Amino acid sequence: MSRKFIVGGNWKCNPASMKEANTLLKEWKKSLPSVDKSKVDVVICPPALWMTTLSPAIEALGMQTCAQNVGKNDAGAFTGEWTAANLLDLNIKWTLIGHSERRTKYGETDADVAEKVAKCQEIGVNVILCIGETLEEREGGKTDEVNKRQLAAVIPKVKDWSKIVLAYEPVWAIGTGKVATPEQAEETQAAIRAYIKGAVSSDVADKLQIQYGGSVSPDNCAELITKPNIDGFLVGGASLKPTFMEIVSKVGPSKMVDMWPKFEEKMKKEGLNDTAIAAFKYTYGVLVSGADVMIPESKLDPVEKLPEYEKLREKPDPRLLKKTLILKLNGGLGTGMGLEKAKSLLPVTQGFTFLDLIAKQVASMRKEFKTDLKFMLMNSFSTSQDTLEALSKYPDLGTGSDLEFVQNKAPKVTASDMSPAEWSADSSHEWCPPGHGDLYPAMLGSGTLEKLLKKGYRYMFVSNSDNLGATMDLKILTHFVQSGAPFMMEVAERTDADKKGGHLAKDKAGGLLLRESAQCPEEDEKEFQNVGKYKFFNTNNLWVDLAALKREFRRNDGALPLPVMKNGKTVDPRDKASTKVLQLETAMGAAIQCFEGASALVIPRSRFAPVKTTNDLLALRSDAYKLTEDFTIVLAPERDGVPPEVKLDGMYKFTDAMEKLIPNGPPSLLHCKKLVVEGPVTFAKDVIIKGTVTVKNSSGTSKELAAGTYEDKTVEL
Numbered sequence: 001m002s003r004k005f006i007v008g009g010n011w012k013c014n015p016a017s018m019k020e021a022n023t024l025l026k027e028w029k030k031s032l033p034s035v036d037k038s039k040v041d042v043v044i045c046p047p048a049l050w051m052t053t054l055s056p057a058i059e060a061l062g063m064q065t066c067a068q069n070v071g072k073n074d075a076g077a078f079t080g081e082w083t084a085a086n087l088l089d090l091n092i093k094w095t096l097i098g099h100s101e102r103r104t105k106y107g108e109t110d111a112d113v114a115e116k117v118a119k120c121q122e123i124g125v126n127v128i129l130c131i132g133e134t135l136e137e138r139e140g141g142k143t144d145e146v147n148k149r150q151l152a153a154v155i156p157k158v159k160d161w162s163k164i165v166l167a168y169e170p171v172w173a174i175g176t177g178k179v180a181t182p183e184q185a186e187e188t189q190a191a192i193r194a195y196i197k198g199a200v201s202s203d204v205a206d207k208l209q210i211q212y213g214g215s216v217s218p219d220n221c222a223e224l225i226t227k228p229n230i231d232g233f234l235v236g237g238a239s240l241k242p243t244f245m246e247i248v249s250k251v252g253p254s255k256m257v258d259m260w261p262k263f264e265e266k267m268k269k270e271g272l273n274d275t276a277i278a279a280f281k282y283t284y285g286v287l288v289s290g291a292d293v294m295i296p297e298s299k300l301d302p303v304e305k306l307p308e309y310e311k312l313r314e315k316p317d318p319r320l321l322k323k324t325l326i327l328k329l330n331g332g333l334g335t336g337m338g339l340e341k342a343k344s345l346l347p348v349t350q351g352f353t354f355l356d357l358i359a360k361q362v363a364s365m366r367k368e369f370k371t372d373l374k375f376m377l378m379n380s381f382s383t384s385q386d387t388l389e390a391l392s393k394y395p396d397l398g399t400g401s402d403l404e405f406v407q408n409k410a411p412k413v414t415a416s417d418m419s420p421a422e423w424s425a426d427s428s429h430e431w432c433p434p435g436h437g438d439l440y441p442a443m444l445g446s447g448t449l450e451k452l453l454k455k456g457y458r459y460m461f462v463s464n465s466d467n468l469g470a471t472m473d474l475k476i477l478t479h480f481v482q483s484g485a486p487f488m489m490e491v492a493e494r495t496d497a498d499k500k501g502g503h504l505a506k507d508k509a510g511g512l513l514l515r516e517s518a519q520c521p522e523e524d525e526k527e528f529q530n531v532g533k534y535k536f537f538n539t540n541n542l543w544v545d546l547a548a549l550k551r552e553f554r555r556n557d558g559a560l561p562l563p564v565m566k567n568g569k570t571v572d573p574r575d576k577a578s579t580k581v582l583q584l585e586t587a588m589g590a591a592i593q594c595f596e597g598a599s600a601l602v603i604p605r606s607r608f609a610p611v612k613t614t615n616d617l618l619a620l621r622s623d624a625y626k627l628t629e630d631f632t633i634v635l636a637p638e639r640d641g642v643p644p645e646v647k648l649d650g651m652y653k654f655t656d657a658m659e660k661l662i663p664n665g666p667p668s669l670l671h672c673k674k675l676v677v678e679g680p681v682t683f684a685k686d687v688i689i690k691g692t693v694t695v696k697n698s699s700g701t702s703k704e705l706a707a708g709t710y711e712d713k714t715v716e717l
């Protein structure tokens with residue numbers, strides 16, 4: 001249900017003069033000439049004496065005037081009061097009722113509040129009803145009880161719920177600068193909505209706008225507004241500043257209201273399930289809220305120490321294997337390496353493709369552990385068919401929905417207006433993969449999670465299909481299970497070569513999280529790349545407790561709140577003149593921040609041998625790596641855990657071009673630190689590279705690097 005946002009500015013007994021109030025309104029006009037009323041309602045509550053004088057200027061901004069209070073009486077001998085009818089008579093259509101300052105400083109009771117609401121209902125004045133608990137009540141665990149009590153007094157008086165807005169304002173957050181966290185506000189407001197659902201009706205609960213109030217500012221509002229049960233704000237101190245308009249504009253362009261129904265319809269028409277829709281709704285909501293996706297240095301602490309693989313002391317427990325699933329992510333196409341099919345169909349070494357090696361690894365693990373280890377793949381629409389065909393020669397691996405589930409697809413978003421992208425020339429271009437963070441909703445939505453849990457599977461080891469170092473390791477599995485962690489990430493130590501990639505860190509509460517380069521503000525880039533400070537990176541080898549995953553889904557209304565990355569592209573990737581779109585993605589490793597008590601383990605580099613480019617592929621095919629008996633690819637012992645760095649000329653980006661570079665097989669890289677190739681070159685048989693070597697040919701026609709040993713030099717051909 002999409003509700004229109006509503007922002008209130010409660011000036012209280014401020015500013016000191018009407019002149020200042022007028023100046024403030026003029027400042028606002030400079031930054032936002034007019035609020036778009038179709039997207040957001042903005043109500044301003046000046047001191048009562050000024051309401052009528054200021055009203056025209058307020059309305060000229062596309063806002064409405066709201067009283068801060070109203071009497072419970074009709075006209076008569078009530079010195080100092082005014083009636084709901086007086087408000088309407090002056091064309092003031094709104095009033096606050098029950099603000100905590102009225103309750104605590106002027107002794108207003110729940111019964112007074114209820115009577116005032118009744119009067120407004122009778123006359124037809126819109127009410128922003130304020131509720132909320134004190135610090136003492138929160139600390140005593142009474143938050144929900146207090147809110148329910150305050151609401152219960154009013155509910156019988158309400159006949160027309162379309163004239164009621166709630167403002168949840170925790171008293172301890174008002175004017176203190178101590179804002180409720182988005183999670184705290186969301187949890188309480190979800191409980192308020194649930195209560196209304198039970199006490200009134202689902203329909204009323206669905207439509208009721210609930211504002212959050214208490215130290216809202218331009219800095220914290222974007223994150224708060226991403227929460228599904230926060231429909232706007234009641235702002236005090238920050239509404240007395242010119243920057244109040246930043247709050248209005250961060251909330252204002254309610255694309256959720258305008259556009260979401262179109263996305264929902266499109267996804268339903270495409271046959272996507274509710275979980276996929278909920279996941280995309282979350283990511284789209286983050287996009288249009290303008291929430292700050294940056295993680296500045298000030299919000300982080302480095303992770304100093306972590307358990308290390310070599311020091312694990314738990315006694316490996318083979319019984320756990322029966323409850324464990326090995327899952328390989330296999331949704332990627334090899335387009336980046338010039339392949340039009342699943343990347344895992346690329347021959348890696350000795351004629352084996354990734355998939356061959358994976359199948360053989362599983363067979364060898366089953367033999368080693370004498371158990372029928374459960375294995376599955378997450379495919380995408382583009383890889384499913386090819387993969388299943390290629391794996392049909394390994395029938396023991398499983399078939400159909402026992403072997404795979406398929407990743408969802410997400411609509412591309414038109415960059416200019418946030419609408420669903422359209423491309424009638426080829427509608428398949430209107431969709432994109434939602435990133436491997438889709439693992440979780442795809443597992444849930446396909447029914448796989450439930451099926452696995454029912455069959456008694458509890459633990460999952462996930463890795464990318466292009467990482468041939470990621471095999472089932474009983475020592476790690478036992479450590480993970482005995483630690484009781486709901487989620488564990490295998491991390492490796494960052495070297496200089498990894499400094500541009502993301503890193504593990506801790507938030508100020510001590511929870512683990514990942515920071516990717518796109519999430520690092522420019523001024524913190526130096527610290528981001530400081531591998532001595534941020535020592536670990538995510539290998540995407542993850543361990544997940546499936547029962548905890550199910551719990552997390554339930555706690556978050558069916559969509560894990562993962563950080564959202566947006567990639568700017570064109571709708572037809574090959575046509576750079578086609579419509580500009582945004583593709584929204586989440587990453588599976590980022591889920592570490594969703595699980596309380598998640599942990600990480602430092603693993604040796606041997607468990608991390610991904611092939612992302614032809615540079616990696618050339619290194620992997622060389623003698624710097626060995627294919628073990630159990631079909632794992634490991635670095636040769638001479639390498640001391642450090643892979644060689646290969647940097648080929650851009651002309652070797654695709655595998656077929658790379659084959660032409662090494663017609664006689666790869667050079668020996670056993671003792672190579674770094675190999676750079678510039679220009680068209682072929683390697684003769686028996687070339688040995690040691691240390692750092694650059695091979696250059698600027699002639700334009702291919703030249704051969706003759707057999708021999710090359711050590712720490714630049715060779716000009």
Ligand SMILES: O=C(CO)COP(=O)(O)O
Binds near residue numbers: 177
């Ligand atoms: O009381 C409030 C709005 O009604 C909140 O005040 P602050 O935003 O100053 O905390």
